[in-house]
Each structure stands twice: as C-alpha cells, then as structure tokens.
Amino acid sequence: MKKWIIGLLAVCMLTGCGSQREKIIKSCTGKIDTTPVPTETPEVQKEEIHDFDPLHNQVVTFGEYTIEVPADWQKNDNGVWCGMRDGENWIAAVTMFKEIEDGETGEEFLKEDPFIFENLFDDSPHTIEWENTGTVNDILIRRARITSGEEENEGTFYIQAFLTGDSSQIAYIILFEPADTPYDYSEDIQDIMESLKMDTATAEQSRLEQQRMQDIRNRLDNAEVVFETDQLEYADKTLDPLKMISCSDPDITITAQTKINLRKIDKQTVIYVLELEGEQREITQTYEVADTKEPVIKLKKKNITLDYGTDYDPASNIESVSDPVDGDLTFVESEDEAKICTYYIEGSYDPKRAGSYEFSVHAMDANTNVSTKKFTIQVEPEPYAEPTYTYIANKNTRKFHYPDCRSVSRMKNSNKWEVTTTRQWMIDNGYTPCGNCHP
Numbered sequence: 121m122k123k124w125i126i127g128l129l130a131v132c133m134l135t136g137c138g139s140q141r142e143k144i145i146k147s148c149t150g151k152i153d154t155t156p157v158p159t160e161t162p163e164v165q166k167e168e169i170h171d172f173d174p175l176h177n178q179v180v181t182f183g184e185y186t187i188e189v190p191a192d193w194q195k196n197d198n199g200v201w202c203g204m205r206d207g208e209n210w211i212a213a214v215t216m217f218k219e220i221e222d223g224e225t226g227e228e229f230l231k232e233d234p235f236i237f238e239n240l241f242d243d244s245p246h247t248i249e250w251e252n253t254g255t256v257n258d259i260l261i262r263r264a265r266i267t268s269g270e271e272e273n274e275g276t277f278y279i280q281a282f283l284t285g286d287s288s289q290i291a292y293i294i295l296f297e298p299a300d301t302p303y304d305y306s307e308d309i310q311d312i313m314e315s316l317k318m319d320t321a322t323a324e325q326s327r328l329e330q331q332r333m334q335d336i337r338n339r340l341d342n343a344e345v346v347f348e349t350d351q352l353e354y355a356d357k358t359l360d361p362l363k364m365i366s367c368s369d370p371d372i373t374i375t376a377q378t379k380i381n382l383r384k385i386d387k388q389t390v391i392y393v394l395e396l397e398g399e400q401r402e403i404t405q406t407y408e409v410a411d412t413k414e415p416v417i418k419l420k421k422k423n424i425t426l427d428y429g430t431d432y433d434p435a436s437n438i439e440s441v442s443d444p445v446d447g448d449l450t451f452v453e454s455e456d457e458a459k460i461c462t463y464y465i466e467g468s469y470d471p472k473r474a475g476s477y478e479f480s481v482h483a484m485d486a487n488t489n490v491s492t493k494k495f496t497i498q499v500e501p502e503p504y505a506e507p508t509y510t511y512i513a514n515k516n517t518r519k520f521h522y523p524d525c526r527s528v529s530r531m532k533n534s535n536k537w538e539v540t541t542t543r544q545w546m547i548d549n550g551y552t553p554c555g556n557c558h559p
C-alpha cells in the first residue's frame with residue numbers, strides 16, 4: 121500500500137459530503153480502520169485546528185524530544201496521529217515515525233527521502249519544494265511542500281520532518297490542504313514547531329543509558345579470555361567447548377553453539393559469545409584435533425623357548441592389540457592385508473632347526489598411527505640320542521653280547537634273547553656287558 125495518505129484523504133472527502141462522518145485511523149502498515157462516529161452538525165465542527173491548548177494538546181515523544189499536536193488529533197496503537205477537519209475545509213494531518221537506516225542521516229534527509237517521495241507519491245503527478253528550516257539543539261528540521269495534481273486529491277501536502285539528534289528516528293508531520301478549499305494551516309505548523317523541546321529527563325536518562333552501554337562494552341572488550349589449549353586429543357566423544365575457555369570477568373556469561381567432535385581429526389572452529397547485560401562479543405577459536413596415541417601391543421612373553429620339533433603358533437603369544445580410542449584391532453595374516461585397525465605378525469621359524477627367530481607385531485590404528493613390538497622364539501637343539509644295537513642276552517647269566525661273540529654260539533637256544541636297544545637300557549634292566557666282546 122503506497123499512496124496511503126492520498127487514500128486516507130480520499131476517504132475523508134467522500135464521507136465528509138454525507139451526513140455520516142467517519143473517524144479514520146491510518147497505520148504505517150497501510151491498514152485502514154474505519155469506525156463510524158455519531159453524526160454531528162458541520163457548523164459545530166468549524167473550529168480552527170490551530171487553536172493550540174497546552175492543557176489538552178497531545179505530546180508526541182521522539183528520541184529525546186517532544187512536540188505537541190492538536191488535542192483533537194487521534195492516535196492509534198501504531199503511533200500514528202491523524203487530525204481532520206469537517207466543514208468547508210478538510211484537513212488531514214498525520215505524524216509518524218521512521219527508524220533511520222544507514223545513509224539517511226545526511227543533509228539530504230527529507231529532500232530525497234524515499235519513505236515519503238517514493239512510497240507516498242510515486243505515481244502521482246507532483247512537484248516538490250523543500251527547505252532547510254534550521255536546527256534546534258541537535259535536531260535538524262526540514263520542510264517540504266508537495267503539490268499534488270491528481271484529480272481527486274488536488275492540493276498541497278506540507279511535510280515537517282525532524283531528525284533527532286541521536287540519529288535514530290525521523291518524525292514527520294504531514295498535513296494536506298485541498299486545492300479547492302484552501303486552508304492556511306501555517307499557524308498550526310508554527311505552533312507545533314514552537315512546541316518542540318528537548319525532554320531533559322529523557323535526555324539525561326538516554327545519556328546515562330549510553331554511558332552504561334559504553335561501560336558494558338568496555339568491560340566486554342577488555343575482558344581477558346584464556347584458552348586452555350588449541351590442541352586436542354582424538355577421542356570417542358564430544359567436548360564441551362566451555363571447558364576450554366576462561367574469562368577474567370566473572371559477570372560475563374559465555375555460550376558456544378557447537379560442541380567439539382573429538383572423533384574428527386580436523387580443525388574445528390568454535391564461536392564463543394560473551395554476554396554482559398545484553399551486550400555481546402564474539403570470539404572465534406580454532407581447535408586442532410589430532411590422534412597422537414599409537415595402538416598398544418601386549419605380548420604374553422618377550423622370549424619363547426621351544427623344544428626341538430615343537431609346533432607353535434606365534435599369534436598365540438599376543439595378549440591384546442588395541443587402540444586407546446579405536447578399541448581392539450583385527451588380526452590379519454600378512455603385511456599385504458594390513459590396513460587401518462589391523463595388526464599382523466612378521467617372521468617365521470623352523471621347529472626342526474635350532475636357533476633364535478625374531479618376530480615383529482605391527483599394528484595400525486584408525487588414523488594410521490603405527491606401533492611395533494618384537495619377541496623371539498628360541499628353538500632348542502635336537503637332544504642327544506643314545507645309539508641302539510642288537511644284543512643277544514643270556515636270560516640265565518643275565519649277560520649281554522654282540523651277536524658275533526664266541527659266547528653266543530655256546531649259549532643254549534632257550535637262554536637266548538635278541539633285543540635291539542641302548543646299552544644303558546640293558547644295564548638299567550639288570551644285564552651286565554660281556555667281558556669278551558665288550559658291548
């Protein structure tokens with residue numbers, strides 16, 4: 121809704137001709153609220169709008185300033201004031217406020233103010249004259265006179281604008297003088313202008329508030345913030361970033377939106393918000409998560425001794441292979457199968473060959489940290505084997521001989537016992553070597 125003032129005036133004019141008057145309140149958002157007002161005789165309404173009455177005038181506050189507007193103007197909930205006249209002269213007046221955006225506070229304000237000239241008069245034929253009407257304290261005042269040529273709205277808009285000293289708000293008073301029923305309202309404007317004054321209490325309050333905000337700002341800016349470290353260890357969990365920061369000012373609350381994911385080997389940036397009484401300061405801290413812990417290999421024995429010829433699985437010497445974060449690693453047969461989260465054993469031995477054999481266990485965690493642990497297998501020499509012979513023993517005399525001994529040929533067959541065994545075995549079993557053949 122653009123030409124809303126013109127729309128407002130159109131409604132005023134149309135309804136003003138009939139016996140029914142309407143009170144029209146127009147908001148900045150373009151919404152029209154029309155509420156019937158009881159009929160009154162037009163003659164009764166013919167009072168001058170610029171009959172200022174300090175006892176009854178409405179006080180409009182903007183920034184640290186106030187102005188007074190005629191008491192019979194209406195105010196709606198949106199802070200827009202409307203004044204209108206019945207009878208021969210129709211006058212509409214509005215005060216409204218606009219928050220100032222960047223770049224609007226210069227000398228050009230009102231002169232080229234799109235809020236007025238584009239939004240309210242964009243398509244309508246009109247001419248603009250404007251003047252700088254001066255400065256009161258730190259408030260800049262401009263006035264524009266806009267002649268509208270549109271048929272049903274022919275007349276002149278008078279716009280009085282005040283740019284407040286704290287540069288946050290422009291206040292406007294807009295009045296309309298229909299072309300066919302000219303009405304000199306300059307006295308009204310003069311009265312309103314003269315009513316402009318600084319609200320010293322508000323100004324002081326504003327100054328104190330600004331000082332307070334500045335103090336808060338300074339405390340926030342000067343607060344010393346210390347981070348425990350920016351290097352973090354890989355772990356299977358998240359870390360509350362608030363545990364890493366401390367602040368010299370105990371009244372400052374600190375929040376952080378994100379947690380630190382210690383599972384992620386990466387640089388992670390945390391935005392901290394320091395807050396003190398509504399003011400905020402942001403601090404960015406980048407943490408680097410690194411896995412500096414190798415897998416841990418635990419062996420049952422550092423050295424293993426095997427009897428000659430013993431079969432043994434070197435993998436059975438592994439107690440455990442695990443990473444502090446990744447957990448147990450998986451055994452693979454060889455280096456060819458090795459990848460992250462696995463371990464393998466390098467080395468081999470021959471159980472039929474005495475000697476010392478070296479084995480290496482190689483482990484790799486999820487982040488390619490590796491560790492190695494060695495152990496040895498000692499294969500014992502082949503034990504001495506006593507030679508065996510074939511003997512002929514005499515079961516009667518309990519002597520034993522080599523088979524070619526002369527005594528054997530003289531031995532009764534019933535006493536002969538042929539046995540193949542070691543010499544010691546014969547002795548251990550109660551036999552005596554022959555004194556001739558010396559077995």
Ligand SMILES: [Zn+2]
Pocket residue numbers: 520521522525526527528554555556557558
């Ligand atoms: Zn013999």
